[in-house]
Amino acid sequence: MFKKLRKKTFNIVLAFLVFTSFGCYISYKIIKDKETPKITKILPSSSNTKLSFITEESIIDKIQKVSKLVVVEVDLNEKMVIDNSWGDWDIFKKLQRVDYYGKGSYSIDLSSLDSSKVKIDKLNKEITIHLPKPAANTPTIDYDKTTFESTEKGLLRFGDIKLTKDESAVIDKEVISRMDTKLKETTLYDEAIKNGQDTVQGLIKPIVDDNVKINIIFE
Known part of the structure; x- marks a missing residue:
C-alpha cells in the first residue's frame, strides 16, 4: 500500500511539473510576441526596390496637406498718372503720378487630386502624377507701399487732386488689370x-x- 501511495504521489508531482513547465513556456511566448515588432513582408527578400511600400493614398495624403500650392510669388509695380487738367494749356494743368505696388502669384489647385491621377510603375521605379496647370491668382494692391508724388499744377490751378470712391475704384480696377x-x-x-x-x-x-x-504632368 505504501508503494502505491508513493507511486501516486510521484505521478501527481510529475504532472504538476509538466503543466507548470508548459504554462511557463506559453507565458514566455506570449510576452515575447508582444515585445517583438510585427513585420509584414511585402516584397521578396531578393528585391531591391522599396516602391511597394508607397501607395497612391499615401502620396495623395502627403500632397493634400496643402490644398492650394503657391508655386510663384512676384512683386508687381504699375505707374499711373491721374490727370485733372483743363484742356491742353499748361496754366490749367493738374496731374499726379502714383506708383502702385502689389503682389501676384501662381498656384496649383490640389483639391481634385485622387488615386486616378497617381500612377506607380514598380517595375521601372517611376511615379507619375497628373495635376491641373498652375493658374494666376488675381493680383492685390499693397496700399501701404503705394506712393503718391506731389501734385503738378499750372499757374491757374490750386489744391490737390481729390478722388471720389467711384473714381478710386475705377483706377484700382485698371491697375489690377x-x-x-x-x-x-x-x-x-x-x-x-x-x-x-x-x-x-x-x-x-x-x-x-x-x-x-517622379514625373509631374500638368493638364
Whole structure:
C-alpha cells in the first residue's frame, strides 16, 4: 500500500511539473510576441526596390496637406498718372503720378487630386502624377507701399487732386488689370510650371527611394 501511495504521489508531482513547465513556456511566448515588432513582408527578400511600400493614398495624403500650392510669388509695380487738367494749356494743368505696388502669384489647385491621377510603375521605379496647370491668382494692391508724388499744377490751378470712391475704384480696377497682364507673361508662366514640378517632387521625395523617378504632368 505504501508503494502505491508513493507511486501516486510521484505521478501527481510529475504532472504538476509538466503543466507548470508548459504554462511557463506559453507565458514566455506570449510576452515575447508582444515585445517583438510585427513585420509584414511585402516584397521578396531578393528585391531591391522599396516602391511597394508607397501607395497612391499615401502620396495623395502627403500632397493634400496643402490644398492650394503657391508655386510663384512676384512683386508687381504699375505707374499711373491721374490727370485733372483743363484742356491742353499748361496754366490749367493738374496731374499726379502714383506708383502702385502689389503682389501676384501662381498656384496649383490640389483639391481634385485622387488615386486616378497617381500612377506607380514598380517595375521601372517611376511615379507619375497628373495635376491641373498652375493658374494666376488675381493680383492685390499693397496700399501701404503705394506712393503718391506731389501734385503738378499750372499757374491757374490750386489744391490737390481729390478722388471720389467711384473714381478710386475705377483706377484700382485698371491697375489690377495691368498687373494681371504682366503676371500672365510667358516668362512668369514658364517659371510657375518649373517651380510647380520642383515643389511637388520635393513633397514626394522624402517618402520614396532615392532612385525613384517622379514625373509631374500638368493638364
